[in-house]
């Protein structure tokens with residue numbers, strides 16, 4: 326019997342590829358950049374499954390070229406690149422990988438905060454440049470203890486960051502559209518968005534990117550923050566207006582930013598943000614540990630195989646397409 330044909334839009338771990346190849350014929354995009362639609366058009370014509378590894382747009386245009394597609398999975402939690410209603414209209418189930426990367430991403434978000442506050446990365450550069458003997462001139466950092474951590478997007482990952490902050494003696498405040506039930510907020514206090522901006526010493530963003538959150542942090546929001554504020558974005562780059570962030574940092578309207586995600590992404594090496602002294606940027610590595618990437622890849626692969634088999638998926642974003 327012919328194996329189902331599936332497209333994988335980037336590199337995956339060998340164990341994940343092996344599992345998929347056992348059951349499917351794989352077309353894999355192997356270049357480091359994300360494929361353009363034109364790069365995979367030929368494969369789309371007979372693909373029954375699509376495994377998305379990077380932020381490739383899955384929209385009407387792509388779906389129209391893929392008449393046999395029966396399941397789409399993405400090895401990520403955020404799915405702002407996927408037109409889910411368009412998948413649903415074609416009765417194609419779509420899965421992301423929630424749950425398995427929560428603690429790992431929270432470690433990275435909190436790690437950015439701690440690294441920026443204590444200038445760990447700058448200290449390393451200082452030592453490596455042979456400056457240790459001038460150690461007393463190394464610029465001082467700031468404490469986390471007794472400071473206020475403001476989390477915008479207190480969901481799975483935001484809550485895990487909140488716990489890390491509390492373990493460091495921080496007071497935690499948060500903002501969501503809906504206030505959490507008391508038992509789920511473990512003493513973090515709810516604030517309106519503007520209140521959180523003015524009160525927090527450290528702000529960590531962990532909302533999804535939606536029409537509502539796109540550009541949520543602009544000039545007005547940075548102007549509300551303390552001049553000593555540290556700003557961490559581990560959500561999606563476009564939640565922040567990059568030019569406004571640049572201006573806020575360059576004019577010292579806020580103290581520091583630490584980013585796992587940027588807009589544009591990847592950030593070009595000559596981008597003005599990277600010339601600033603008060604910023605730390607890492608290349609979207611929130612979930613990038615071996616253990617977590619295996620969990621994400623395996624979950625996505627299992628969902629792919631279930632979908633090809635016409636069975637309900639474990640983490641389906643639009644489950645009604647299967648149940649109806």
Ligand SMILES: NC(=O)C1=CN([C@@H]2O[C@H](COP(=O)(O)OP(=O)(O)OC[C@H]3O[C@@H](n4cnc5c(N)ncnc54)[C@H](OP(=O)(O)O)[C@@H]3O)[C@@H](O)[C@H]2O)C=CC1
Pocket residue numbers: 402403404423424426430477478479480481482483500501502503504531532533534535537538559560561585586609610611612
């Ligand atoms: N850097 C990285 O590598 C990673 C980044 N991410 C990003 O983090 C995001 C969050 O993931 P996760 O914690 O699992 O998601 P959850 O759905 O568990 O949490 C999202 C939170 O955001 C809140 N939220 C949504 N819209 C708004 C809004 N307009 N204003 C304020 N709060 C809002 C939600 O609360 P409410 O609905 O009440 O508003 C919820 O508390 C992902 O969507 C993804 O983009 C995820 C994994 C790794």
Ligand SMILES: O=CC(=O)O
Pocket residue numbers: 400401402403404426611612
């Ligand atoms: O950015 C990563 C994700 O899982 O979402």
